[in-house]
Amino acid sequence: METEAVIENIAKKFISDTVAFDLVKSRRGIITIRHTALTAIAEYLYRSEGYRFIIASALHTRRGFEIYYHFSLDTSGLILSLHVILDKEKPRIESLSNMFSASNWIEREMHELFGIDFLHHPNQEKLISDGNWAEGVYPYRKEFK
Amino acid sequence: MGFKDYCFRKSLWVFHFGGASCNNCDIEILDCLTPRHDLERFGILLVGSIRHADVLLVNGSINTRDKDRLIELYRQAPKPILVVAIGACGCTGGIFAESITFAGPVDAIIPVDAYIPGCPPKPEAIIAGIVKLAGKK
Amino acid sequence: MSRKTLIPIGPYHPLQEEPELFKLFCDGEIVRDIKWETGYNHRSIEKLSESKTYDQVFFLVERICGICSTSHPFAFANAVEEIAGIEITDRAKYIRSIIGELERLHSHLLWVGLAGHFLGYNTVFMWAWKYREPVLDLFEMITGNRNSYAMFKVGGVRRDIENSKIPVIRKVLADARKKIDLLAGAVMDDPVIHARTKGVGVLTRQDIIDYAAVGPTARASGVAIDIRKDDPYAAYPLVNWKVITAEGGDVFAKAEVRLLEMYESVSIIEQCLDGLEKVREGDITVKVNEIPEGIGAGRAEAPRGEVFHFVVSDGSNSPARHKIRAPSYVNIATFKKSCIGQTIADATISLAAVDPCYCCTERMAAAYDVSSGKRILNATELIGISLKRTEEIRKSGAGHE
Numbered sequence: 001m002e003t004e005a006v007i008e009n010i011a012k013k014f015i016s017d018t019v020a021f022d023l024v025k026s027r028r029g030i031i032t033i034r035h036t037a038l039t040a041i042a043e044y045l046y047r048s049e050g051y052r053f054i055i056a057s058a059l060h061t062r063r064g065f066e067i068y069y070h071f072s073l074d075t076s077g078l079i080l081s082l083h084v085i086l087d088k089e090k091p092r093i094e095s096l097s098n099m100f101s102a103s104n105w106i107e108r109e110m111h112e113l114f115g116i117d118f119l120h121h122p123n124q125e126k127l128i129s130d131g132n133w134a135e136g137v138y139p140y141r142k143e144f145k
Numbered sequence: 146m147g148f149k150d151y152c153f154r155k156s157l158w159v160f161h162f163g164g165a166s167c168n169n170c171d172i173e174i175l176d177c178l179t180p181r182h183d184l185e186r187f188g189i190l191l192v193g194s195i196r197h198a199d200v201l202l203v204n205g206s207i208n209t210r211d212k213d214r215l216i217e218l219y220r221q222a223p224k225p226i227l228v229v230a231i232g233a234c235g236c237t238g239g240i241f242a243e244s245i246t247f248a249g250p251v252d253a254i255i256p257v258d259a260y261i262p263g264c265p266p267k268p269e270a271i272i273a274g275i276v277k278l279a280g281k282k
Numbered sequence: 283m284s285r286k287t288l289i290p291i292g293p294y295h296p297l298q299e300e301p302e303l304f305k306l307f308c309d310g311e312i313v314r315d316i317k318w319e320t321g322y323n324h325r326s327i328e329k330l331s332e333s334k335t336y337d338q339v340f341f342l343v344e345r346i347c348g349i350c351s352t353s354h355p356f357a358f359a360n361a362v363e364e365i366a367g368i369e370i371t372d373r374a375k376y377i378r379s380i381i382g383e384l385e386r387l388h389s390h391l392l393w394v395g396l397a398g399h400f401l402g403y404n405t406v407f408m409w410a411w412k413y414r415e416p417v418l419d420l421f422e423m424i425t426g427n428r429n430s431y432a433m434f435k436v437g438g439v440r441r442d443i444e445n446s447k448i449p450v451i452r453k454v455l456a457d458a459r460k461k462i463d464l465l466a467g468a469v470m471d472d473p474v475i476h477a478r479t480k481g482v483g484v485l486t487r488q489d490i491i492d493y494a495a496v497g498p499t500a501r502a503s504g505v506a507i508d509i510r511k512d513d514p515y516a517a518y519p520l521v522n523w524k525v526i527t528a529e530g531g532d533v534f535a536k537a538e539v540r541l542l543e544m545y546e547s548v549s550i551i552e553q554c555l556d557g558l559e560k561v562r563e564g565d566i567t568v569k570v571n572e573i574p575e576g577i578g579a580g581r582a583e584a585p586r587g588e589v590f591h592f593v594v595s596d597g598s599n600s601p602a603r604h605k606i607r608a609p610s611y612v613n614i615a616t617f618k619k620s621c622i623g624q625t626i627a628d629a630t631i632s633l634a635a636v637d638p639c640y641c642c643t644e645r646m647a648a649a650y651d652v653s654s655g656k657r658i659l660n661a662t663e664l665i666g667i668s669l670k671r672t673e674e675i676r677k678s679g680a681g682h683e
Contacts, residue, residue: 102612170348
């Protein structure tokens with residue numbers, strides 16, 4: 001089945017960077033990777049395999065700050081999501097926006113909502129927060145006891 | 146005839162302000178201009194500046210960023226002006242009233258003369274509301 | 283020292299003291315840079331979703347955008363049904379697709395009207411919106427509302443389209459075909475519109491890929507992506523239709539794609555109506571007990587492109603995380619490519635061509651003189667510039683070659 005083949009291929013190429021296969025089913029796959037490997041794997045998907053970046057979903061859980069980077073392989077309808085878990089105190093990860101423009105806004109938005117730092121982002125300025133909430137406030141962060 | 150009655154005696158010029166809205170109401174308001182409903186047969190015109198307006202239509206749940214603009218707009222409006230809150234969001238904030246950026250509803254920010262509920266209200270409802278308001282005054 | 287001016291793009295009834303959506307920095311007549319400001323519409327919908335039950339979320343997401351209103355419940359339903367492993371009935375599939383395609387029809391008609399307005403063809407605006415009305419009447423007949431239909435639920439649809447209504451729908455569609463012919467003729471054959479839209483606001487294939495643009499914006503540049511074909515859902519794999527693309531990537535191509543898509547939508551609806559007549563009436567929902575823990579990604583092809591919903595479920599009655607991405611989020615960003623280097627008059631129509639959600643079109647920008655800081659052109663004046671350009675072309679007889 002195609003998704004399995006795709007995931008196997010990536011696992012082989014990036015063997016030391018794949019942490020887990022969270023989901024493998026028809027047209028949907030989620031791989032947890034080391035966050036240091038994001039740029040390399042994303043580049044492989046985008047440049048070598050022709051995936052399209054859909055969006056990134058950030059969430060705040062007990063494990064830390066997690067991001068799913070969703071990529072679409074339009075020829076097969078596959079959505080492949082790269083899942084990273086970032087540090088609880090200082091969540092940061094390399095920006096993808098130097099590779100393509102599609103992630104520019106969502107990284108700014110994740111920065112405003114969660115306080116995640118996207119390193120080397122071309123213009124990590126406000127997108128939606130101006131006038132809506134104060135500096136240093138990250139409204140989508142949760143309180144964990 | 147009182148001053149207010151004198152002002153609203155003739156056709157109404159309407160200015161529209163949309164807050165944080167999904168635009169259904171905005172589209173239904175625009176729809177009032179189109180051939181089926183044809184607002185202009187009542188002499189009602191949409192104008193481009195608040196300074197020319199007799200009526201201020203407000204829709205959308207107002208978020209913190211819109212609030213200041215709305216206040217400023219009301220301040221600039223020539224008095225007397227009639228304010229109409231349109232749609233569930235304009236009247237009460239609707240489904241967005243619990244949002245973290247909610248700063249409304251409209252009548253918490255400026256005085257409102259009429260409410261036209263609906264999600265969105267049909268053009269017939271909007272026209273009926275405005276005409277009723279004009280008739281009352 | 284060149285004076286850079288900021289130009290506004292005004293909505294139909296522009297608001298003067300508006301926080302600007304698009305600030306165009308101009309050097310004389312040419313747009314050199316664009317800044318996009320937003321946040322005025324932020325309603326923290328994703329966070330609100332976590333406090334609602336799955337049933338309630340449908341009402342919430344429908345109101346993200348009025349025009350794409352069905353596409354959001356569509357994608358959300360796909361995501362949740364993926365988590366729960368639910369397969370809906372054929373009748374529900376047909377009904378979902380009918381609603382989705384009727385929405386595409388009314389949305390594209392709306393866009394044609396707005397584009398006509400920006401170009402100075404107010405008659406096109408009036409016609410297009412007049413021909414929308416029968417579609418909205420159909421919605422009212424089927425769902426009870428002209429906009430925001432509340433048709434979707436996990437496991438199916440809320441209301442049936444009774445077979446007795448089908449002849450009425452068929453008649454409206456047959457009329458709609460003729461009206462689309464009229465509009466298509468008016469738009470596609472008009473030499474002045476050619477002059478105003480061909481070669482204007484061009485997005486190359488590479489631009490589309492770089493920005494990951496979707497929908498008619500992408501298809502007009504020859505990038506044939508359409509979720510209904512690529513990641514099929516509902517009744518789309520059960521009927522015959524084709525993905526419409528164009529080459530050229532200019533405003534004309536975008537208009538062409540939308541106009542031709544309307545014919546496909548009519549055809550899809552007609553085939554779905556045929557389908558309805560073959561399956562059991564009333565069979566519109568399956569039993570749903572609970573949504574288990576899991577992760578689902580659902581998408582739908584809205585009139586503007588791919589709508590993407592990502593849902594994380596923790597087994598409770600509400601989503602633990604609900605990420606929503608509307609197509610305009612990626613499409614609007616392409617203005618950097620399509621508008622820079624254009625004249626002011628052309629930038630207006632280039633921005634509209636991407637068909638930003640109307641709420642975005644509503645709040646367009648203002649013009650400032652950068653040296654003195656004073657506003658020099660307001661929104662109405664900007665549309666005026668676009669209208670003037672159309673007049674100039676008409677008078678000069680250009681486009682009649």
